[in-house]
């Protein structure tokens with residue numbers, strides 16, 4: 001959140017969690033950068049634009065002196081904490097956002113609505129609105145992120161109005177937005193859509209998500225949507241668009257040059273001499289299709305006996321949402337499948353699957369991306385999927401092949417440079433892996449160059465600056481057509 005060139009803009013970024021985790025160590029509060037898609041996507045913007053970042057610091061702080069200490073520690077990073085009680089934070093984050101809303105946004109059925117978590121969701125959105133409305137000034141640009149805060153634009157708009165402050169509010173959704181019929185599964189859907197429609201600008205990862213949202217506004221609320229990218233509802237004009245999120249490719253290029261990373265790459269290459277490496281890096285989440293991936297890899301080993309002992313899948317499953325029962329069950333299932341695969345195919349020469357259920361340091365991640373001949377991503381649904389971008393950023397020398405689920409938002413843009421497949425079709429996955437491993441060098445190079453150009457063109461900095469630029473224009477001329 002450091003500033004460089006653009007210190008004139010008054011910008012507030014809001015997300016459920018701050019990008020810094022706070023821990024109490026020996027009586028003092030210490031902060032460390034957290035990981036995930038949102039942090040990655042906004043990190044590029046830090047280089048060019050100054051902003052304050054509002055969000056929950058990740059722990060309950062009751063004592064007023066402690067709160068002051070946390071505020072002071074975070075203010076050095078331009079971060080502002082919104083304090084929540086543990087129970088409330090848990091019900092909002094795990095209860096509603098992750099157990100109810102997240103699955104619906106990702107087309108998972110069988111979600112059971114519960115009013116308690118919904119009330120917690122509302123309450124947290126209100127607390128965020130209170131904090132931000134207090135500090136925002138007329139002219140401040142407010143950029144709200146993700147599904148945890150869908151009610152915030154409306155709550156904030158009302159509070160700002162009461163205080164006679166005029167601010168442009170933007171919202172970016174990092175998940176897919178499902179087709180209207182699926183969205184109907186959520187009984188409180190109307191409130192969430194109305195909440196979003198107090199924004200001036202709403203961003204989606206793909207045209208498909210944007211279009212699904214526009215159609216839902218029309219069918220659910222009777223909003224006027226005849227003009228492309230424009231929604232008219234209750235005397236408000238709301239603009240929507242696709243904004244391609246990305247990474248900071250330079251960060252990966254620079255890391256690859258570090259002596260310790262070069263040494264690590266060399267030692268991994270020696271370890272895997274004569275063996276093709278497939279890498280997978282995913283948060284341990286149902287939407288990442290890890291069960292499907294392991295089953296597809298099992299089918300690949302079954303179908304290609306001659307390649308056993310010559311291929312290894314290194315799968316990093318980053319722990320995520322460990323308080324939620326469904327995520328604990330998924331981990332148990334994955335460990336079982338991984339054990340069965342190795343039980344079936346391991347020999348004294350080696351095991352075909354390295355399943356790592358833990359976070360790995362960034363330098364290790366980069367080394368793994370770099371030595372892998374193939375990156376296999378099997379998302380059943382995924383807003384974008386930035387791991388696919390990161391793999392490409394580390395493949396300047398090897399020209400590795402990306403085998404990418406057609407359900408990742410990234411597949412919309414990367415189809416020609418990757419090998420797309422349906423994650424529920426194990427035969428297709430098995431064939432896609434074999435095809436990637438056997439691709440001739442000229443075709444690998446062509447695909448790699450296509451992806452490299454895309455990743456270099458669509459950086460996280462460009463994404464952030466484009467969105468902020470459009471939001472700033474909307475702030476100046478809110479009634480102007482999009």
Ligand code: ADQ
Nearest residue numbers: 035036037038040041174318359360382383384385386387
């Ligand atoms: P995520 O679901 O978190 O993001 P993704 O886009 O793949 O998924 O981003 C994960 C990020 O976490 C990557 O930048 C990766 O490097 C990082 N990461 C993974 N393992 C790590 C580790 N061990 N240590 C540190 N960092 C690690 C959500 C949506 C996506 C969308 C993004 C951005 O679900 O679909 O692409 O937001 O909008």
